[in-house]
Amino acid sequence: MNNVYMDNNATTCMTKEVVDAMMPYFIDTFGNASSKFYGIGRNAEQALYKMRESVAKSLNAAKVNEIYFTGSGCEADNWAIKGAALANRSKGNHIITSKIEHHAVLNTCEYLEKHGFEVTYLDVDEYGIVDPAAVEAAICDNTVLISIMTANNEIGTIEPIAEIAKIAKAHKVIFHTDAVQAIGHMKIDLQELGVDMLSLSAHKFHGPKGVGMLYIRNGVRIDNLIHGGGQERGKRAATENLAGIAGLAKALELAVENLDENVAAMIKKRDKLIKGIRDNIPYVRLNGPEDERRLCNNANFSFKYVEGESILMMLDMNGICASSGSACASGSLDPSHVLLAIGLPHEIAHGSLRLSIGEDTTDEEIDYVIKTLPPIISRLRDMSPLYEEVLKGEKNNVQ
Ligand SMILES: *Cc1c(COP(=O)(O)O)cnc(C)c1O
Numbered sequence: 001m002n003n004v005y006m007d008n009n010a011t012t013c014m015t016k017e018v019v020d021a022m023m024p025y026f027i028d029t030f031g032n033a034s035s036k037f038y039g040i041g042r043n044a045e046q047a048l049y050k051m052r053e054s055v056a057k058s059l060n061a062a063k064v065n066e067i068y069f070t071g072s073g074c075e076a077d078n079w080a081i082k083g084a085a086l087a088n089r090s091k092g093n094h095i096i097t098s099k100i101e102h103h104a105v106l107n108t109c110e111y112l113e114k115h116g117f118e119v120t121y122l123d124v125d126e127y128g129i130v131d132p133a134a135v136e137a138a139i140c141d142n143t144v145l146i147s148i149m150t151a152n153n154e155i156g157t158i159e160p161i162a163e164i165a166k167i168a169k170a171h172k173v174i175f176h177t178d179a180v181q182a183i184g185h186m187k188i189d190l191q192e193l194g195v196d197m198l199s200l201s202a203h204k205f206h207g208p209k210g211v212g213m214l215y216i217r218n219g220v221r222i223d224n225l226i227h228g229g230g231q232e233r234g235k236r237a238a239t240e241n242l243a244g245i246a247g248l249a250k251a252l253e254l255a256v257e258n259l260d261e262n263v264a265a266m267i268k269k270r271d272k273l274i275k276g277i278r279d280n281i282p283y284v285r286l287n288g289p290e291d292e293r294r295l296c297n298n299a300n301f302s303f304k305y306v307e308g309e310s311i312l313m314m315l316d317m318n319g320i321c322a323s324s325g326s327a328c329a330s331g332s333l334d335p336s337h338v339l340l341a342i343g344l345p346h347e348i349a350h351g352s353l354r355l356s357i358g359e360d361t362t363d364e365e366i367d368y369v370i371k372t373l374p375p376i377i378s379r380l381r382d383m384s385p386l387y388e389e390v391l392k393g394e395k396n397n398v399q
Pocket residue numbers: 009010072073074075077102104149151152153178180181201202203204210211212
């Protein structure tokens with residue numbers, strides 16, 4: 001088989017419906033949404049309003065004007081954190097986050113530390129769960145912001161966001177969540193969740209790359225990240241990426257419309273994949289939770305005595321696209337910060353493989369991976385001096 005794509009946590013393919021929704025904004029309605037003195041511009045402005053309305057409805061935001069479009073998920077995270085930290089600096093300089101956040105959050109917090117902020121990086125348990133009680137215990141008089149992701153991109157852990165939101169509210173601290181991996185994989189109802197800010201990125205749910213969104217509840221104080229013109233109600237300068245936003249809105253509509261059946265189908269395939277791999281490969285560990293706290297499309301394994309990068313290379317030769325740790329983490333020699341945070345020793349964290357399926361993953365593809373992976377792992381282990389020792393030890397144990 002060729003191009004068996006099992007890396008949907010890294011990005012997803014666009015669907016034809018989404019591409020079709022974008023097309024009018026390249027040639028026909030190409031106007032600048034800020035040009036109000038002629039029809040082409042006004043049409044763009046009206047279309048933009050409709051898209052914002054559609055996104056607000058898909059996420060059940062209280063107000064349409066709480067939706068702000070950005071250039072990516074990373075930008076939404078940067079804006080939420082830098083913007084809220086700086087706007088509320090007179091109140092305090094303390095931020096709470098977790099050790100397993102995406103680098104868009106972690107590196108932003110580290111940057112703010114260089115500029116006088118204090119950051120608490122909360123530990124997680126062996127499944128990657130942030131304890132709401134630990135969040136509450138970390139809140140001080142000078143805490144201005146809490147940022148905890150809705151779902152983890154590497155090991156699929158779903159965090160207790162509604163519970164943390166209640167705690168943040170009780171202490172009057174702004175609460176931001178990176179929900180980039182959650183969209184299309186679980187219900188996101190902004191009024192039920194109770195968060196103050198939420199980031200998403202279109203390309204993680206079959207929309208285009210280079211467009212994201214930040215939800216900012218009315219009343220939350222936040223500075224601009226991008227200064228310039230008066231777009232996005234003066235909060236984010238730059239001519240709106242109308243085609244990209246059209247794609248985001250359409251992809252979100254589709255994700256929400258078919259959520260329940262998509263999730264049920266993906267859980268079935270995910271569990272088949274997990275079982276097939278466990279039944280056929282020894283010395284394997286599933287990273288992340290094994291219950292309803294796991295994203296429907298994520299499977300993350302550690303295989304003892306092999307390197308993640310070598311697994312990826314051999315999978316690629318067999319037409320399977322996957323990743324080790326996260327797309328950003330691979331390419332560097334450090335093991336994933338998420339796997340280290342859940343307590344894996346370096347050598348086991350190095351032998352990790354993330355398989356993330358999509359709505360379009362077929363049973364045949366799952367079967368193909370289950371058939372292809374075991375001989376790859378055993379071939380790599382045959383080359384490992386460490387594994388040789390293990391086999392010898394086993395023999396000795398038996399005798
Ligand atoms: C992909 C991802 C991002 C970054 O989104 P981009 O649009 O690629 O910048 C942020 N957070 C999480 C959890 C992600 O998975």
